[in-house]
Amino acid sequence: MISAGRQETFMAVILITGGARSGKSRRAETRTQAFPGRPVYIATAEALDAEMEDRIAKHRARRGADWIEREVPLDLVQALVETEGGGARLVDCLTLWLSNLLHSERDWSREVTHLAEVLPRLRSPVIMVTNEVGLGIVPDNALARTYRDAAGIMNQTFAGVADEVEFVVAGLPMKLK
Template identity: 45%
Template sequence: MWRVRNITLILGGSRSGKSSFGEQLALKGNAPPVYIFTAQALDNEMEHRIRIHQERRKDDTWQEMEAPLELAAAIEEWDTKSHVILVDCLSLWLSNVMAAERDINAEIKNIVERINNCSSELILISSEVGLGIVPENFLARSFRDYLGLLHQKIAAIADNVTMMVAGIPLIVKEKSEASENIRGDQK
């Protein structure tokens, strides 16, 4: 099946430059950018982080939408060829899903299907948490494991995967004709 879409997954640690890199990519697109954010201002520190992100987008270029839980529906709502969709971030979305005690496997399946069927340019940002030590508690281990699974599933269908390290983008996977021939139309 032929699609005019481009899916980019941007991974990295905290304060690695993921969001600003994603915003720069979105602004280079040929369509107006939409910023779907999953963070909730539940405390002063998170409120401050959200405000910093909003300051970078204070002009009229961006449309914004909050989707702490219903991310698949938000992507579907903006999925037209006339928008570049930036999602920031998948790791907070997964944390929200777990806190709401939803069926995590079903939510992951749903979001991966929505992403795979997206016809727009889609930029997905997420924190990479699987590079450190094994967490002590079950909840933290579960989060790390589910997030790793989510990243693998999205990376498999993404056209581009970038790992941000100290503000520098490292290309993990790049769309090319050769890789398209090998990968085919994965679902």
């Protein structure tokens, strides 16, 4: 898909959102593999405990060996620039990236803005997974509210620059944009 004002060689920026365990990652993997070239998986998660190690292992097993994998907890722009010109890139997931930025005390707003400015200039497709965290109750503590608010702003920012946005519920994608 080529949007007005985009470079002629640009393929797509696709944002896939939904709740926990909604099927976002599986949908994003399918969309990424539909593009030509060897897909690149850009993982923002860090294996900090046994549960996360298990989750990462299950995702790797499901994807198989056809993917190029990059572990990038913080520097997404650099990873996207370094992987230009190959297959589609899957960033999984933006809300973990946001959490990493907050824990590293980096300026999350500046990082989000920078990535949003870079995305339209990239040529190879980028599929991004993010969690919708604003559909539940208002969190009872300041840190959780800060995270929820930042995630909402981040998701709106990336939805604004994306060519396509999908919301996944119970494994079923709904096209929003």
